[in-house]
Amino acid sequence: MTPYARRGVHGQTVEFLARRILGGEIPEGATLDLVALQRELDVSLTALRESLKVLAAKGMVDARQKRGTFVRSRSDWNLLDADVLRWQIQGAGSAEADLGLLRNLAEVRAIVEPAAVRLAAERRTDADLAALEDALTAMGEDGTGAAHAVESDLAFHRALLAATHNELLERMEVVIESGLAHRDSIVHSAPHSEDPVPAHRAVLDAVRDRDPRAAEAAMRALLDQAGRDLDRIGEPEDPKGTGGR
Incomplete structure (x- = not known):
């Protein structure tokens, strides 16, 4: 509901x-x-x-x-309002429109999150690291289902934004989470999606090491993986079952 x-x-x-x-x-x-x-x-x-x-x-x-x-x-319209975003995503009306919204989200993430993670690497506290580690641990748990995978991914990205200690960047979670939750629910329910844990672990390790450049590179790699998952969602099914892209 x-x-x-x-x-x-x-x-x-x-x-x-x-x-x-x-x-x-x-x-x-x-x-x-x-x-x-x-x-x-x-x-x-x-x-x-x-x-x-x-x-x-x-x-x-x-x-x-x-x-x-x-x-x-x-x-x-206030398109960045959390409810308006959710209504758009849930009521896109077609697979093409749905993917269009998700690709818009991917572009926003590509602008916001690499810059945010640089700040997180410089400003993170021990409490921030604990929150990120908890989310990553939850992400790696087996047999918990797509809903749990979605929530743990959201928790990780929420903790990253919080680690910037910039109130305006923290508010970006409204934009990122609305679409990310929908994207994750599709990706984690689909076969052959890539394991998200290693890419997220690389981001956390760089943030822990206070290495902004490595953190940004790791985030871009993570977003590239997310892009591949999104492209896979948009591929037509192979009626012969050959798995071709």
């Missing part, structure tokens, strides 16, 4: 409207028929308006006199 859906009728209404907007069923510039939506969703007008306030705060809708409530241009 999604985070908003767990919040009852209000949350379910937010999720429903957001997915319709992101999926293009309610296009940019469209004016919402609140009465029709109220009937369709079987909710009170108050609950509907409260849900629209949530989407307004995320830049997705607005209300004006004489025009009513309408969908704003995508350029106005």
